[in-house]
Amino acid sequence: MSRRITWTLVALTSVLLVLAVVPLAVSLTARERVAYRDSQRAATRVIAAAAEEHLSDGKAATTLRTELAAAARAGDCAAVYDASVRLVASTPCAAAQGEEAEELVEDVLRGREPEPPDSEGRLLAAEPAGDVREPAGAVVLARSSGPLDARIAAIWGWSAAIGVAGLAASVLLSVRLARWVSRPLSTLDASARRLGEGALDERADVRAGPPEVRRLAATFNTMAARTEALVHGHRAVVADVSHQLRTPLAALRLRLDVLAAGADRATAVELASAQEEISRLSRLVDGLLAVARAEQAVPRPTAVRVDEVVADRVAAWTPVAEERGVLLAAGPGGTAPTVALGAGHLEQILDNLIANAVDAARSGGSIRVDHRVTGAAARVRVRDDGPGMTAEAKAVAFRRFGNPEAGGTGLGLAIVHRLVTVNGGTVRLEDTPGGGLTVVLDLPRWPDREGKREKRAGGPRS
Structure with missing residues (x-):
């Protein structure tokens, strides 16, 4: 019984934890991805604004170089292209972007919303420099996906830790609950077994367990007390009957023996028949008492x-x-x-x-x-x-x-x-x-x- 209660509660808790923790982790993961993408696009727009001043307004590239240097210090790889898809300026690591970056630039220059490719280990973002319909150029920024992966791993790790902690707490609570319910029942079962084996003074503990189990133990004690009283009463009746019947039969047999000693032959024959009937009655009484003892035996x-x-x-x-x-x-x-x-x-x-x-x-x-x-x-x-x-x-x-x-x-x-x-x-x-x-x-x-x-x-x- 205790195992069934424990496994039932553990299974129920596991289902509830899966239904609660997994959707929460999925939601946090999606939110973290969106936030990381928004941060990358914001950094790309800052560089694109500086590139527009240089490409459209003809200003010096000082501001653009400053932004590219800041991007490089942050670990990003940025490249600025003009309207003819010619590389104007870039961070030292931008050469690794390759054809993927050029395809994004072409999409931006045509006025289409680019779809960043899924590149292993990095994320690409592209923004137009200037008006979206007639951009003066485009900026491509590549950012490592390592920090994002680390945050996602942390989310799932904490979610797993919360699930394991909840499951462990559920196991402990289930075991305690199962013991609280089953231990009094086991004690009651042992008391019933000892009562059935003949320990008529056996009583169950009525202080432990749920109220229903305590009431059951109290009912068992009442039944045991009545059984003890009945058995003791029957034993007393058998003892009294044994004494009250055997004593007069023994006295009657002695009197017949005395009478037979001084009687004539005809009377002696009749007395012998009476003695046989008394012996038969004695055997019958002994048999009835033996049956009574057997029937009340526990x-x-x-x-x-x-x-x-x-x-x-x-x-x-x-x-x-x-x-x-x-x-x-x-x-x-x-x-x-x-x-x-x-x-x-x-x-x-x-x-x-x-x-x-x-x-x-x-x-x-x-x-x-x-x-x-x-x-x-x-x-x-x-x-x-x-x-x-x-x-x-x-x-x-x-x-x-x-x-x-x-x-x-x-x-x-x-x-x-x-x-x-x-x-x-x-x-x-x-x-x-x-x-x-x-x-x-x-x-x-x-x-x-x-x-x-x-x-x-x-x-x-x-």
Whole structure:
């Protein structure tokens, strides 16, 4: 944004400077040329007046020589011709005028307005000596164009200096303006990112930038304060519910244990059924609390090695799988990806998926957990060869109690979906070739240098 503001203002200033400075320099150049020509013609007329006194009135050439000497001292080359185009008097350098001077004299003697030729390095001017219609002679004066060129160069030099100075001032002003506008927005963006990462006490600076940006920062702070209050309120509710529900359930379970110890066989069977229902209710409460915690979680991403977590969770669940006659193994992985997830989230995700797969797998079945890199994401798959799920069940599997075919609480996939999506990933269900269910997780990769090199190189190496 700051670059766009800077370049826009610089381009606009450059156009304005060109439209203002260039026409002014052209006008000053033309005015300087006219003034230089007028000065040359005035000097020529002075010599022509002295030449008229000598040629028409027959006076001595003293005044004429004086004017020619003054012209020579000024650096001009002057020549006086009579009516027959014969050279009467001249300065020492007049011999260099050549045929151009004679052509100008002929034009003057015929009563025509001469057109001075464009001669490199000098300017010629011709004036009649006496009456324009019947001149007694003509005067040709050649003056170096060096002073005129120097003045014109000075005009364009000062114009360029003014343009450069204006452009430099515009660049400085544009940079300061762009920073004044963009820096508060960058700060606000950083605050929003930290708030999204879980820093609920993050607030933006409302003292810098334009009024619109300050109002936006104030609105952001209001939103952040309300979000913090809501999240803290939800956490308090979850903590209270957890305490208020678990305590009476534990007390009820203890009382049933005491009653079962001294009851007869029929009563003991009924009490055992009641204890199973209480255990099921406890698991349901724990599942609901886990979903509530997952839904209110605002994770701060950390670098998590997928291969290490997969190996750890497979090792932890292997004894449970072996008790049920199920083979649990980690599939061969390629490049070990590092993902950006909240602390402990990948462990919780895999625990829920492996638990569901172990419950669904038949004796003698297998469960495989593998991972690989797919562009900017890390893909983790949990595959089993159990009965699988129907299309209708897969469509509602990620909802709370959405799967009517679930053998447990029906909350495991809801927790997985929430934990994956809150970290910026995706999860989907697919059929395992040959039968069974495959859960596919696409998790955001940690933006390390290795990932950036792979991205520049066109993707990860296989």
